[in-house]
Amino acid sequence: MKTDLKTNIKFFQVSNRYYRPENEIELASLTRYEKVPTTVVESADQGAHEAALDVAGIINECVEAKGQCVIGLGAGRYSLKVYDELVKLYFADKVSFAHVIAFNLSELVTDGNGALSIDSRIHDHLYAKVDIEPANIHTFHHLTAIENVHNLCKAYERDIIDAGGLDVVLCDLNSDGSIAFNEPGSARTSSCRLMLLGHESRTRVADAFQNDDAPKTAITLGIGNILSADKIICVAWEEDSAEALYNTIEGKMTDLVPASFLQVHDDVKIYADLDAASRLTRISYPWKVTSCEWNDHLIRRAIVWLCGQTGKPILKLTNEDYNDYGLNELVALYGSAYNVNIKIFNDLQHTITGWPGGKPNADDTYRPEREKPYPKRVLIFSPHPDDVVVSMGGTVQRLIQQGHEVSIAIQTDGDVAVSDEDLLRSLLLAERLTKRFEGVNFKFIEETLHKLLYGAPTPDDTDDLRYFKGSIILSEAMIACRQMGVPRKNLYDLRMPFYVNDKHGQGKVTDADVAVIQDLIAKIKPHQIFFDNDLVDPNGTHVRATTAVMHALDNLKDEDFMRDCRAWMYRGQWGQWDVDHVEMAVPMSPEEFSGKRDAILKFHSQIHDAPFRSNADGKLPWQRSIERNRDLAERYQQLGLATYEAIEAFVQYRFV
Secondary structure (H helix, E strand, C coil): CCCCHHHHCCCCCCCHHHCCCCCHHHHHHHCCCCCCCEEEECCHHHHHHHHHHHHHHHHHHHHHHHCCEEEEECCCHHHHHHHHHHHHHHHCCCCCCCCEEEEECEEEECCCCCCCCHHHHHHHHCHHHCCCCHHHEECCCCCCCHHHHHHHHHHHHHHHHHCCCCCEEEEECCCCCCECCECCCCCCCCCCEEEECCHHHHHHHHHHHCCCCCCCEEEECCHHHHHCCCEEEEEECCHHHHHHHHHHHCCCCECCEHHHHHHHCCCEEEEEECCCCCCCHHHHCHHHCCCCCCCHHHHHHHHHHHHHHHCCCHHHCCHHHHHHCCCHHHHHHHCCHHHHHHHHHHHHHCCECCCCCCCCCCCCCCCCCCCCCCCCEEEEEECCCCHHHHHHHHHHHHHHHCCCEEEEEECCCCHHHCCHHHHHHHHHHHHHHHHHCCCCCCHHHHHHHHHHHCCCCCCCCCHHHHHHHHHHHHHHHHHHHHHHCCCHHHEEECCCHHHHCCCCCCCCCCHHHHHHHHHHHHHHCCCEEEEECCCCCCCCHHHHHHHHHHHHHHHHCCCHHHHHCEEEEECCCCCCCCHHHCCEEEEECHHHHHHHHHHHCCCHHHHCCCCCCCCCCCCCHHHHHHHHHHHHHHHHHHCCCCCCCEEEEEEEECCC
8 A cells, every 4th residue: 555645635735945944034923923933744654764863963972972871762653653763763774772771751550451551662663672681671560559669660760860861752742732641730840650541642542552541540750850851852643633742843832742841952863754844933923934835725815814803804814914913925925915815715716615516507607616527426435433523414415316326335334333221222212122023132132131231340342242232333324314305225334454354443454445435436426526534533543434435535546537527625524624624515404404413412322421432511413513613603704704604614635
């Protein structure tokens, strides 16, 4: 398979001048809001390589100067890429670990389960592949005996001091702003200690080790210990790091974002890819720090931002507004504020369409979708059974009402999102049916019911149990799609291998997954494809499902039928497109929005209790999704465009 195709998703081309300036003067201007030196690169692979070169250089310098290098190592998913690059440098004779003394930054407190070990994780990716002496690897031991944890932590700190102190720390910036297991609320002077892990940390651990039973506690070096290192290298990749990175680099120092304390260190460097850096001023609002290389997308972004700053709709912006907020370049470029205003107003107006499949017998010059062919064959991919309804249910109803042939491919059964209570309810029903009708295998139902009804431990997710849970949410999807008008014959249960073949639904995407998608696309030969782009989902299913779709599209892009096909990306469960990214906005009337909500409510197993409830407001993903639909409509109204009840938004995926 090719390298990660997520890098193909570019909303607009970010000029490399904003993150690779030609000289120090330009760099100083670009980074005027940044309080931590940050290297921004195009991809995680490139960032990991540069970070590894930096670490290798520090090791070599320290060994040459004093005969050893003392390093603190994290084990998050971002730093693993750096370890892979360090191993390559080791085999290229660019660095040796023979004189490196390593201290792991943290370790999980478990019941003796060796599979859940930070040390093992680093060992597999680094220690076992380089020439480091086993005696020079330090980690926390006897972690089941937490009664003695204070003495253990103090002894670990003394070991670091006896080794000469940390020369360098390599760590991850986690999506909640933590470093190692220093949870939000950790003090700047915090020392090595036992930490109670929050929801986000436990979710990261569960995903990293593919184990639902993530420990509740861990031992970690404190922020004070990490800041005592001579040098700190921190890495962050992907969109889910964007907010934490912005708060770390441009925000105020606060214990709510422990990584923000990096601002006080005099030799720290952060490596981030463009997705992680997307909220930094120089990437997101470059006009505030430099002259811009203006294109249509950047102009739209600037005007949407200006409307937010002034509280005015687009067509009321004046020359003075542009000058006051540093956008006088645009006035000079277009001659007047009015000329810029009308251009962006029309651009945004043209994104709005009540015809997501194209309007027949109409001029499609300024419409997001083309008029012909009509009707279109539309194929929609849904990572979980409910995603297509929650994220674009209104658009699905429009497509069907307007005569298009809509097929929905459900990529995974979503069994991990079904509670034992919903399972029990369905099993009780199944029990009654099996007693009524002969010839049905009753043994599985009887055994599982006994466990659930009589207080036994929750049954393991066997293949049969997973299939039963998956069938619950799939049947709900069938009812929801029936309400929207999608015939049952147009529903495809793909049961993708990455999900089915892994106990936690978090297997690696392989050619087998891509083949499932590719075969279906080749069979239907669609004129439109919709697929999910909620790449920050906490369980990782969306990322894997989307990766398979993109690889299939890449494999098929040169086929004749694909020349007549457009692909659109939707969001909803975990995020929403920014207004300046939107290329197709499908409005909903109050009645249509009510119809979408009614379809969502067919998912009985998801509407009251489901995983990944928001810690902040207690809302479920579907509740936040319909709020986003309303918020986007309100945002369009604030910009001076038409007023709608709600809007679903899409961005076109362009084959490269």
